[in-house]
Amino acid sequence: MIKLGRISYVNMAPVFHSLEYEVEEVAGVPTELNRMLLDGDLDVAPISSIEYARNAETLRLLPRLCVSSEGAVDSIQLVTRVALGRVRSVAVTPESATSVVLTRILLPGAEIRPFEEDADAKLLIGDAALRSAFEDPTPHYDLGRLWLEKTGLPMVFAVWAAPEPVVDGLSDLEHALVASVRLARSEPEKLAYAASERYGYPAGFLARYFEKLRYSFGPRERAGFYTFLEMARDVGELHHVPELRFARDAELPR
Incomplete structure (x- = not known):
């Protein structure tokens, strides 16, 4: 069974809203998931964008998923x-x-x-x-x-990454995660009320919050990601900007 990291914040609610794939969920704050993935304790997880860049030689990205916003993110x-x-x-x-x-x-x-x-x-x-x-x-x-x-670009806060060699079934899991996000987007009230019960925030507040989050790793998100990495290098937080290496042939999100 795939060990899947889950950020323990409410921003993961759309991704796990209706996940139809059997996984072992391991929750933690971003820095905890970063460490567990790099230590080999997880098969795949949403990790901090900067940590992917610092360890890109040993990791592969899921090409269709990230956590980003284009403008205010609230969290x-x-x-x-x-x-x-x-x-x-x-x-x-x-x-x-x-x-x-x-x-x-x-x-x-x-x-x-x-x-x-x-x-x-x-x-x-x-x-x-x-x-x-x-x-x-x-x-x-x-x-x-x-x-x-x-x-003028989106900010990519987290990317989904897997250590090499990637675990079997990763592509199917990615498809299931994308499908969960799509269903969550199609029933925003149901998502907001379910998340409200789990996390304790008012449903209306969460509905507005979820509208600000993006999960598709599209061309604008990738441009924003590269720009962030270039600026991180320029302030001394990154030695070089790595190429994005994907878990399968890089295809733009459908």
Whole structure:
């Protein structure tokens, strides 16, 4: 049975909404899934975009899936009372890799600090960012929106990757994951209410959130991904920009 990583945030609800493929699900925050996949404890998982790039020589991508947004994403937030242009330090969540690098790109003059230290701003991701945006009146800056303003492209936060040699049945699993997303898109109310029961957020709030997420790894997402990797290299977070290597012949999403 394929060991499939699942990000433990609500953003995975559409992907697993109606997954008709028998897998062993292993949940964790992005940095945990990154480690488990690279250690060989998972057969496939959505991992931080930057971690794929740092380990591309041993991994293969699923060509039809990612986690991205074109504009505001809601679940990646910089929280600060300081004007954005005056932020000189950011305390970052230990749960993310891509968002930390994105912060370096968007705020190149800011010092990155551990989450428990005082700083001008805090970086939150996932459900903590959603809760904060919902409950905390402190100004929030959405990193997906800031990226779109800077580049005009989608931001790819995670990609689905598998270590070589890839496990048997991976193509069929990818097809099932894509089918689950499509069904979720076709019944947004059912998705929102089911996710509300599981994660505890109001269904209307989740329906708006899911509209902002993208899961198809299309041409614009790939362009945004390459742009992110190039900028990560330019700020010293990546030695070189790797080619995208796919688990089968690269085909554009259908």
